[in-house]
Amino acid sequence: MIKIVGVRFKKTGKVYYFDPGDLTIALHDRVIVETARGIEFGEVVIAPRDVAEEDVVSTLKKVLRLATEEDAHKVEENQVKEKYAFEVCQKKITQHRLPMKLVDVEYTFDASKIIFYFTADGRVDFRELVKDLAAIFRTRIELRQIGVRDEAKMIGGLGSCGRVLCCASFLGDFEPVSIRMAKDQNLSLNPTKISGICGRLMCCLKFENDCYERKEHCRRRERSDANTIPAEMIEGPS
Structure with a gap:
């Protein structure tokens, strides 16, 4: 068995697993971990637990330490920097007349990299933009193109039901x-009624889909049983 702990870096982001080592970690603790993109600050959303070795796909990175108030203050400072970086990047996009929409900006915890998230209809040549941003911020710059569903998740908003978007409130991952699914639930196939603000099919269509699938399976089995002729009716009495 291997001990793991689940850490989330954003409110509704994906949960990643780490090795807690000898640290005493509890649910909702804030921790500092090493990731593929550097040192990051996250919150424990799955308390330490033992899992089978075969359930672990790759080697787990260790939790470096519990976060301090100083670490939390640094995250707040990065959030202020992100707002400034957003304004600067938006101006540069306008200057270069690039066909892209800036959605969000994110500093890594150690400020070794700034990630700019954007949407676009196709590929964008942003090499000159990267040069300008690197000259201004003097750190590693990454421009990452995202889809419309990811954009809705980052920006947030209200769905047609009047509630906060599922993707922005509790959904960690997007499911197909x-x-x-709309047909099985006897819903209107009018795109405006079954699409979210992102323009894609609403994520909530997936929530009750399993129930409808089981219900349809039972109906098919009942029809199959009704059409089956008992063996004694074919063979006759013995």
């Missing part, structure tokens, strides 16, 4: 949603 198909028009078949």
